Amino acid sequence: MSTIPRVGRIMTFTAKPGRGAELASIMLQVAEGLRGSLGCELYLVSRDAEAPDTVRVVEAWTDFASADAALATTVATHADIDLNAVLGMLAEPPEQIDLDALGGVGL
Template sequence: MTTKVGRLMAFTAKPGRGGDLAAAMLQVAEGLREVPGCELYIISQDSGDPDTVRVVEAWADEASADAALAAAANFAGDVSIESVLGMLAKPPERVDLTTLGGVGL
């Protein structure tokens, strides 16, 4: 069994910017559709706090995840890492996971 890499990310936008942040992250997700090793990249807006955007990721391996982040400027269209960070009220929260399986993988 190959162990996949998973991540849970939480991004907290500046007040009132949750919709902008979600739109930017959806654009990033579109760019990841053809990126090797990206197996799951789900964007969700917190129903209790629309300024919080959560991302669930699954990657074939750590190298794939790292390569996608390094290449993000080439596939994210008008969205840059700097523009996303500029919308945030605080640094993103990240939880690393060892993904074992389930529906969608």
């Protein structure tokens, strides 16, 4: 088990029917924008195999303040990431689950 405290987050985004691939593409752009961000240890974007309009992001950070700051900066500084467009393609509000990341493979 890791002794370095970390936090995790699982985000679930449900796109309007047929827009899951488009949503996943934008979330991958967010991931690219986070490369090298202070505190970001993992930002994994996946589509649900059984429900392709559902996109999940699994994150690991040194702390939630780093996560919130890095995500805000990435969205604000990358013109190709339009938060309003993302919100417009969602069928429902995103679900956020915050976690105490204890360790495991890759952490």
